[in-house]
Amino acid sequence: MLRELRIKNFVLIEDLKLDFGNGLNILTGETGAGKSILIDALSGVLGDKMTTDMIRTGFDRAILEGEFDIAALPQVPKILEESGIDCDDSTLVLRRELFANGKGRCFANASQIPIAKLKEISEYLVDIHGQNEHQNIGRIAKHREILDSFGGHQESLDAIYAVYHTLQDLKEKIGSHQIDEKEKARRIEYLSHALREIETAKLQPGEEEELKNESTLLANAEKLFTEINTASSLMKGDGGILPSLKKVEQSLSVISEYDAKISDILDVVQQSLYSLDDISGVLRDYHSGFNFSPQRLNEVEERLSLISSLKKKYGDSIQEIADYAERSSRELEAISTSEEEIENLTRLYKETVREAKEIALDLSEKRKASAKNLEEKVMQELKDLGMGGTSFRISIKRELSPDGEIESENKKYVLYPHGLDRVEFLIAANEGEDLKQLRKVASGGEMSRIMLALKNVILSADIVDSLIFDEVDAGIGGKTAEIVGRKLKSLSKNRQVLVITHLPQIAAMSDFHYTVQKEKINERTTTNVKKLAPSDKIREIARMLSGEKVTDLTMRHAEEMVSLAEGTP
Numbered sequence: 001m002l003r004e005l006r007i008k009n010f011v012l013i014e015d016l017k018l019d020f021g022n023g024l025n026i027l028t029g030e031t032g033a034g035k036s037i038l039i040d041a042l043s044g045v046l047g048d049k050m051t052t053d054m055i056r057t058g059f060d061r062a063i064l065e066g067e068f069d070i071a072a073l074p075q076v077p078k079i080l081e082e083s084g085i086d087c088d089d090s091t092l093v094l095r096r097e098l099f100a101n102g103k104g105r106c107f108a109n110a111s112q113i114p115i116a117k118l119k120e121i122s123e124y125l126v127d128i129h130g131q132n133e134h135q136n137i138g139r140i141a142k143h144r145e146i147l148d149s150f151g152g153h154q155e156s157l158d159a160i161y162a163v164y165h166t167l168q169d170l171k172e173k174i175g176s177h178q179i180d181e182k183e184k185a186r187r188i189e190y191l192s193h194a195l196r197e198i199e200t201a202k203l204q205p206g207e208e209e210e211l212k213n214e215s216t217l218l219a220n221a222e223k224l225f226t227e228i229n230t231a232s233s234l235m236k237g238d239g240g241i242l243p244s245l246k247k248v249e250q251s252l253s254v255i256s257e258y259d260a261k262i263s264d265i266l267d268v269v270q271q272s273l274y275s276l277d278d279i280s281g282v283l284r285d286y287h288s289g290f291n292f293s294p295q296r297l298n299e300v301e302e303r304l305s306l307i308s309s310l311k312k313k314y315g316d317s318i319q320e321i322a323d324y325a326e327r328s329s330r331e332l333e334a335i336s337t338s339e340e341e342i343e344n345l346t347r348l349y350k351e352t353v354r355e356a357k358e359i360a361l362d363l364s365e366k367r368k369a370s371a372k373n374l375e376e377k378v379m380q381e382l383k384d385l386g387m388g389g390t391s392f393r394i395s396i397k398r399e400l401s402p403d404g405e406i407e408s409e410n411k412k413y414v415l416y417p418h419g420l421d422r423v424e425f426l427i428a429a430n431e432g433e434d435l436k437q438l439r440k441v442a443s444g445g446e447m448s449r450i451m452l453a454l455k456n457v458i459l460s461a462d463i464v465d466s467l468i469f470d471e472v473d474a475g476i477g478g479k480t481a482e483i484v485g486r487k488l489k490s491l492s493k494n495r496q497v498l499v500i501t502h503l504p505q506i507a508a509m510s511d512f513h514y515t516v517q518k519e520k521i522n523e524r525t526t527t528n529v530k531k532l533a534p535s536d537k538i539r540e541i542a543r544m545l546s547g548e549k550v551t552d553l554t555m556r557h558a559e560e561m562v563s564l565a566e567g568t569p
Contacts, residue, residue: 003067005066027529030518035516047119052100092108125466144421167349167353198314201306208318218293381452385452389431391431438450467496468500481505489509514531
C-alpha cells in the first residue's frame with residue numbers, strides 16, 4: 001500500500017507531500033490543474049521513463065519518493081534481501097532522482113539500485129490504469145499467471161514445473177553421452193594413449209625438483225671436485241687450519257698450567273678444533289661419495305625432458321598430470337559404459353515425457369474451464385460498467401515444433417515450465433470489431449474500465465495492493481457513473497484504490513478526498529494538492545455538480561450524494 005508520496009521540483013510541483021490511506025482515495029480538480037502530474041510522479045517512482053523536461057524550470061534535479069507498506073507482500077522483502085538491501089518486512093521507501101544533465105539514481109531504503117531492480121520491485125506494489133503504461137495486467141506474461149491464480153491451479157503448476165526440470169536434466173545427461181561413433185573412437189584412442197604415456201613415465205611427487213638439483217650438481221662436477229679438494233687441503237694439509245690450530249692448543253695448554261686465566265681461551269680453541277674436525281669429516285665423506293658420471297647426467301636430462309613433454313600435454317605440474325590421468329580414466333570408463341547408460345536414461349526420459357503429457361494436458365483442460373468462467377464474469381462486470389458491447393476473450397494456444405516434447409493428436413508441442421499454453425487476454429471494445437490485444441484497446445477510459453472489471457473478478461488472485469485508475473469515468477455518466485463508483489468502492493474494501501475523476505457520483509464514494517489546484521506563488525505557477533475535510537469534500541462535489549457557482553441547492557444535492565454513498569455496501 002502507498003502510504004506517502006513526496007515530490008520535489010517536478011514539472012509544476014515545487015515541494016509536495018501527500019499521505020494516502022486504506023480504501024478509496026479520490027483526486028479531483030479542474031481540467032489542466034495537474035492531476036496527471038501526480039500519476040507521472042508515481043510512475044517515475046516505480047521506474048517508468050523520465051526526461052529532463054520534467055525537472056521544474058530553475059532547478060538542477062527532481063526528486064520523487066514513495067513510502068510503501070509491504071507487510072502483505074512477502075515477495076518484496078525477499079527481493080530486497082537477495083539484493084543485500086535492509087528491510088524490516090513492513091516498510092519500503094523508493095526514491096528516484098533525475099538530474100539536469102540527464103543522469104539519474106534509484107534507491108530502495110537508502111541503498112542505490114539499478115533501474116531494472118526498481119522495476120522488478122514495483123511490479124508488486126502498484127498497478128496504474130489509464131493513459132500511463134505502468135500496467136501489470138496489460139502485459140501478456142501476466143495473463144497466464146492471473147488465469148492460473150483465478151482457477152486455483154497451483155498444485156498442477158508445481159507438478160509440471162518439477163517434471164519439466166526433470167526432463168531438462170535427463171536431456172542434458174543423454175546429450176553428454178551421445179557422441180558420434182567416429183568421435184568416440186578417436187576419443188578412446190587419444191585417452192588410451194595419454195594414459196599409457198603417463199603410466200609408463202611412473203612420475204613421483206617432488207621428482208622434478210630433485211632431478212633439477214642433481215642436474216645442476218652433475219653439470220658443475222669438475223668445479224665442485226676442485227673446490228672440495230682445495231677446502232680439504234686447507235683444513236688438514238701441511239700448514240692447514242687443523243694442524244696449526246692443534247699447535248695453538250698445545251701452546252695454550254702449557255701456559256694454562258702456570259696461568260689459569262688462559263683456561264677459558266683454551267676451551268674455546270678446543271671447541272673450535274672439535275667443530276672443524278667434524279667439518280673436515282663431512283668434506284672427506286662428500287669427496288669420497290662424489291661420483292661424477294656423464295651417463296647419469298644424460299639420464300637425468302632425459303628424465304627432465306620427458307617430464308617437460310608431459311607437462312606441455314597434460315598439465316603444468318606432476319600433480320596436474322596425475323589429475324589428468326584420473327579424469328581420463330573416468331571418461332574412458334564412462335564411454336565404455338555409455339551405451340547401457342543411454343538406454344537407461346532414454347527409457348526414463350520416455351516415462352517422464354508420458355508423465356509430463358498427462359499433467360500438461362490436464363492443466364490445459366483446467367485452464368480452458370477457468371477461462372470460460374473468467375470470461376463470463378468479466379463480461380458481466382463490463383455490462384454493469386456500461387460496456388455491454390465489449391467482448392472479452394481468453395486465447396489459449398500452444399507452440400508447435402518438430403522438436404516438441406509433448407505429442408497430442410499427431411502434433412508436437414513445446415513444453416514450458418508452466419505447461420503447454422500461451423495465455424492472452426483479448427478485447428473487442430465494440431460489437432463487430434475484431435478481438436485485439438488488451439494493451440491495444442482504443443482509449444484510456446475503456447482500458448481503465450476493463451481493468452476495473454478484471455480487478456473486481458480476480459481480486460483474490462491479484463498480488464498488487466494498490467490500484468490507480470485514471471480516466472475510468474471517460475465517456476460515462478448518470479447511472480453508469482454511479483455503478484462505476486460502487487465497483488470502485490467495493491474494490492477498495494480489500495485494496496487501496498486511487499482514482500482521478502471528474503464525476504461527482506464517483507467522488508462521493510471516497511474514503512479520502514484530495515483536490516488538485518494551480519496557484520500563482522511569487523509569479524510562478526505551482527500545482528498544489530489539498531486533503532479535504534468532510535465539509536470541504538461536500539463543497540468540492542457541489543462544484544463538480546454545478547461549476548464555480550455553488551448554490552444552496554447544489555450543496556444539498558452534494559450532501560445527499562455523500563450520504564447515500566456512505567450507505568453503499
